[in-house]
Amino acid sequence: MPTILTPPEIDRRHDRGTDRHLDVNDGDNGGRRPPTDKRTGGNGDGENWSNRPQGRRGPRERLSAARVGLFFALGGDLMFFVALVSIFFVDKSSGHFDAYGVYVHSWKATVIPEILWKNTAILLLSSLTAEIARQRMFDEKLAMDEWLGLGRPVSGRAGIWLGLTLVLGSMFLAGQWMAWRQLAAQGVFFSSSMSSHFFYLITVTHAVHLFLGIGALIGALLVLWRSRSMLTRQVLVDGTVWYWHVMGVLWVFLFALLEFGQ
């Protein structure tokens, strides 16, 4: 077995590593920043990010680190719901023997309020607006306008759609609140039955997640408004929107489970 493995990328950059400050072709500015530091978030502004140390290679790097982090965090979070849903199925099928030795299967489905259909539609719509906002963040033309000093069109355009998402998201949460009120009016509370435990547990834990999402949306809006760094804005909006999408898809599954799986 060869002990020395030389991966291709080392060979490729070999000559550049030793005399990197002499390499001025290729738009390289000697590894330093260009004279006027206006970064667009692309790689086209004459600086070779690859020659910078790890962690300082420009926008894509932080963005993709944020995405990877979000991926792992959401992976863990999904395990939380996987656990809940598994317990749901276990409890749905369990029963007990009564005093006469008769097996009793006491699961009774909770009737799901109609309003959840509307809420689901609203949440899906909010994912759409969120996605449009995210796309605006990476719109090259808008970025170019901003770089040329024509105001802050990126923040403006994305902010509108993100604000819309915030409104729709809040409507969803309000809708969930109404669903809980409707059930309570019918005398169905958390402690009423095994299936009502799950209804509340699933909807409330999901609502908590969306609540955090609303917080992230507000944070992203603030950053859009205040921050000058394109990168910070992109990372925040991108992360928030991906989180929002995942919570939306998750809700579709949870809703289907409650509506058809009981």
Place this chain on the structure above:
Amino acid sequence: MKIFSTHHRIIGFGYLLISSIAVAVGTGLSLVMRLHLTWPDWSLPLHGPVLPEEYLALVTMHGTLMLFFVLTVAPQSGFGNLILPAQIGTRHMAFPRWNAAGMWLMLVALLVLLSAFIVPGGAPIGGWTAYPPLSESSLAGPGQGFGMDLWLASITLFGIAGTISAVNTLTTIVKLRCEGMTWERLPLTVWGWFTAAMLSVIAFSVLLAALVLLFCDRHLQSGFFVPANEWINGVMIPHRGDGSPLLWLHLFWFFGHPEVYIAVLPGMGLTSMVLANFARRRVFAYKLMIATTLLIGLLGILVWGHHMFVAGLNPFAGTVFSVASLAIAIPSAAKVLSWIATVWGSKSKQIRLTTPMLFALGFVSLFVTGGLSGPILAQPILDEYLHNTFFVVAHFHLIMAMAGVFGLLCATYYWYPLMFHRQLSEPLGKVHFWCTLAGAYATFLPMHLTGLGGEPRHYAQLNGIVKPANDLLSATMPMQRHITYSALLLAVSQVFFFWNILKTARQPSMTEENPWQATTLEWAPQPADEDELIRVYREPCQYGARGESFSPQWKPEIPLQHEAE
């Protein structure tokens, strides 16, 4: 030094401080337990005699502190922050602010747990596994009221903090490796941290779900973990539904078994690297070591049922879990073989028996001794007798607690020059090692025997109880005395460690860059320029034929010639 820093070194020290508090308290509790078991009439100064329920509180808090706040926090988050970034060639972690938040959350978790001692009713008494129905109701005993709620709150915070830390670790390893640091070139320590972080992300979430449900059962009359209409002490507690404690066991051990691997995987990785470095040889079968690390992580998720053989698990399920658990012995044995093979081929002139090396060898020894009882316990028919006896206590104290602590001490001696720019004294370190090793074995080996003799876990008193049990258990008393003396020896041996630290603190700081002549990147000279490119040229552990010459990962020159393998 700023307190609210987002620098990973300071966060790493913060985590180590949290663990130091936990280990000090946890050790104190264990000594009180031992003294009480051996001399039940002994009265704790400033407190009085130890009551049975207090004994149970001691067991619970000892286990929780040690497993969560010492063996999980220190290797994974503590050294993970102090060393990992340098080892993969990055100047910061992926998410410094989240990292800091996680550390502070962890401190809050510890304080919440410790505060259980001073609330009415005292600390919880249900063990670190918090089995229902006893964890469900404040009627189950003192400490099961507010104390238990604090326990729940603490472990919830712990789970969140642990997840934050794990996500940060994973992202750092995936995204921030320096130029040339391919996956095959990652030191095995990093593989240990990576796998442990992976397990944390998966396991802690499931634990959180279980904790939420337990909270609902306790306060919202749901019945996930207890059948409808539970009776405790003559009082009926209404619950809805057909829950079962078995469900808690499934959820808890789905977390619990990966958790024990989270505790030991970083130590395994460090052991591989330290053995290779002081034997001046490559790690035997490096790629296989990576594979076994990942395989242990994977299998670790699939074997939780071996904690439930006698809890009412379907016997067929028990067989499946038994086979899966025995299968874990294969990658574990492969690791042990590689450790032995790495050291074995080293010529006697070239092997360097320094203190970190001794602790790494101690790790191997303890891992083997404790591991041998694993496959015994993993057979349902044997476990039927051994479950809930001290045999299990012996198993996990050797393989997890002692191996884990040896890993931590190895890390401390090995990385001390990086942490404090000083080197701990070798003679004192060796005395510390031999006393600790002797104390560890003298304390935990005899527990196999008392366990086989029938000593149950979580019993506050072994003599002076009803007749037949008394005959059985008081026969173990001479052994109990021996264990207690050994435990005291083990604790007192740590004086050498603190003496060593105090002694070196007064010495001038050292200037030598790489005192162990190590090959991994954390020992590379600090670049003067912050923007300088960090780059790695080869795998770790490349030593010349005689062991004197070595090519560190960061040196660009042509690698050395190797003896034919």
